[in-house]
Amino acid sequence: MTSTFLPDQRTGRDTDPPPPAARASRGRARRRAVNWLTAVGFQLPALVLFIGLVLLPMLFALYAGFFRWGGFGMPSDYIGGDNFTRLFEDPVFLGDLWRCLVLVVLSLALQLPFALAMAVLLNQKLRGRAVYRMLFFAPYVLSEAITGVLFSMVFAPDDGLADNALGAVGLDGLGGEWFADPSWVMATLFLVMTWKYFGFHMMLYLAGLQSIPRELTEAALIDGAGPWQRFRNVTLPLLAPTLRISVFLSVIGAIQLFDLVWVVTQGGPDHHSETMAVTMFQYGFKRYQVGYASAISVVMFGICLVFALAYQRFVLRRDLEGATTTMRGGGA
């Protein structure tokens, strides 16, 4: 941690103009107090917004999770940990956790490697690569709700584009109910998520690839390394910080998945595509079991917290060490 009143070495100067040697130390102390007030004064609007609309609601969910409460008046029927016990005996919620894990594994095993492959491909001098980049990233700017409606039509059983296309090439057998089929609904959702999000990860990787100095891969080339060796031993390690961020964003995205599922299936058929956020929404806004829904919020919060801390501790630390020492002006 930076000791507070040392000059900020990155900007190379103190925030006060260099004091004349004659200035009394009492004057300086007062200036610092005023300076502190000014500095925090600039933070005030952000703090009010952040505490009022981000922090307090989360703390309130933590509190409400311990009550049986319909959402009107203040919670008063304290039931201890009953909501949480009920939650971990609820097959739908346990299914939510399982489906979340499935999505995370699929994303890490298929979606991100695919995005990386496309990034490596488009990092080469190929005709039209700018157009491909723009096209692959474009779905990212569409709302999940709009994407959801689009693909509910593309995958409409029998009438949709997917079934018609498979029928046209003689693969009728592969067509099916898609979102309406309990055993295929998650796979179809994952396809749609990949369509929408792989371009985002690809863009992150492209930015990472472009920051790798050309000399390094050239040196490896001179040393006789083949393309795979250059990728495995030079590119991949240097891309690691980008990969770690992209994995983090992908996992957080899977934990909070809501819009797409709500628009396409509302969690169906028979809960087979339900996510934690959808279950929370059902109980909180449809069935008015707000205490129970708050308990779901708390568990989601807990999962995010544990994941973020563990990730920071074991995975991101190596990146941050480098970043923080330079960012904080050598830490004085």
Add this chain to the structure above:
Amino acid sequence: MTARKTARTLPLHAILVAVGAVMFVPLVYAALSGFKSTDELSRNPFGLPEHWVTGNYTNILGSGDFWRLLGNSTVIAVGTTVLVVAVSALAAFSFARFAFRGREVLFTFFTMGLMFPFAVAALPLFLLLRAMDLLDNPLGVILPQAAYGLPMTIIILRGFFRQIPGELEEAATLDGCSSFGFFWRVLLPMARPALGTVSVLAVVTSWNNFMLPLLVFTENTWWTLPIGVQQFQGQYSAEYARVFAYLVLAMVPALAFYSVAERQLVGGLTAGASKG
């Protein structure tokens, strides 16, 4: 030489064309289907329309509903962006240019907001907005969106403000500029590219938000486009062609914005990810 190079890159091009087709076809399919009648759509799902029916599109554009949703989305996106960028710029200025006690703790406090998805706080936030009588009020969406946008915006702007040389601030102070005067008259005009980047991010995030407007707007007066698309599909579920037309019209503003602001959007996302 060129022939060999072409031969080598041919499979790569084949892959790109295949992936590009998967990305592109659903969008073209939607646009073409909007020009068919629902009847023709079931007979002729792929081909060009036998008769180009423009009624699906013109009906939607002719009714006031679509334009109202478009206006709502715009008002909410602009309101969110102005608020989050103004408030974050002040905070980022303080983080970047002052050395004060508790600075790093406070900064960490804000960055922690990045770790927690909105869905976690949706329920209590809804109760809070109801208590504040902000349901069915655009502020009920604008304020929370701005609050959730703070961490990323502050991180990006702080990084940019730090790069502006300290000599400028000294010169401004010697000329009698207050801290706020320096911020307002010197720093902000210089930071225009960074402000553009974070604004584009804020607009896209607000434009695509679904869960918050879904909760806050119980009546259709303030519905935004994503809500409108979902409702339209529910209402006309049997009339595929009309739904396609609505879908395409709802995509146009986002895609048009993307084609104009691609650079800022990609720059902002990669900067945010590498600094977050």
